Amino acid sequence: MNANFNFRYLRNIQSSHQLNRLVVALVIICSAGLIGWNQWLTHQTVEQSREKIYTVDPSGKTIMLAYAQDQNANRPAEAKDHVKTFLKLFFNQEPDEKAIDENMKQAAYLGDESITRHYYDLREKGFYTKLLQGNTIEKVLVDSVNVDMTRSPYYCTINARIMLVRATNITFRRLKADCSLIDARRTDNNPHGFLIERFRVTDNSDIETINRDQYNGYR
Structure with missing residues (x-):
């Protein structure tokens, strides 16, 4: 038991x-x-x-x-705006040497040496000297910027027109260009966080020259 x-x-x-x-x-x-x-x-x-x-509203x-959007959701729009900002800095010029130099310094923050190389090519050809001597204003009219965001580097094509405004006439030029974009660190001088590489102008031919009196606004 x-x-x-x-x-x-x-x-x-x-x-x-x-x-x-x-x-x-x-x-x-x-x-x-x-x-x-x-x-x-x-x-x-x-x-x-x-x-x-x-x-806080203005009254305080x-x-x-x-609500903040996902950062990546707006990257295509940022890429296009990055290119448009560069185009305005590079091609919107007044007949003022200091203003031209300042614009080029700002444009250089947005890309690699291909940007400065194109600037030096234009300067060696006397383009900016003619702007200053002729009291000519240069403006860019951006028609389209297309960026392929499916693969990095992002391939970009640019279609625009250049206006050269003189005292008596206006010349329109065709501007076709391409480049690549890569992601970069955001800074005060590069807020979108992209860098332009291999910028290349493929067509900069004249379209027409008209009398100033015939011009009635951007076309």
Whole structure:
């Protein structure tokens, strides 16, 4: 009888140990699950908070809530605006040597040496000297900028026109160019975070020259 009692006692002890191990295992699993869920919830809360921007209206009395867009969602538009900004800096020129130099310095922040090389080519050909001597204003009219964002470097094609405004006439030139864009660090001088590479003008031929009196606005 003692043997049977001892056997049952040992079995009870063994069952108790197994039950304890099971309870401990369940507690560990539940704790791990709770920790994991808490971390996921914290991550979601942080991500949602990043999408919110609090702004103050001009009166300073009301705080308004706005939602920030995903940075990558707007990259195609930023790429096009980067190229358009460069075109305006490079091709919108007044007959002022200091203004031309300042524009070129700003344009150089947006691309590689292909930009400065094109500037030096134009300068060696006397283009800017003619602008200054002829009191000519140069303007760019951007018709289209197309950027293929499917693969980096991003290939870009440019279709535009150049206006050369003189005292008595206006000359329109065709501007066709291409380049590549790569991602770069955002800075004050390069807010879109792109860099233009291998900028190349493929067509800069004259379209027409008209009398100033015949011109009635951008075409």
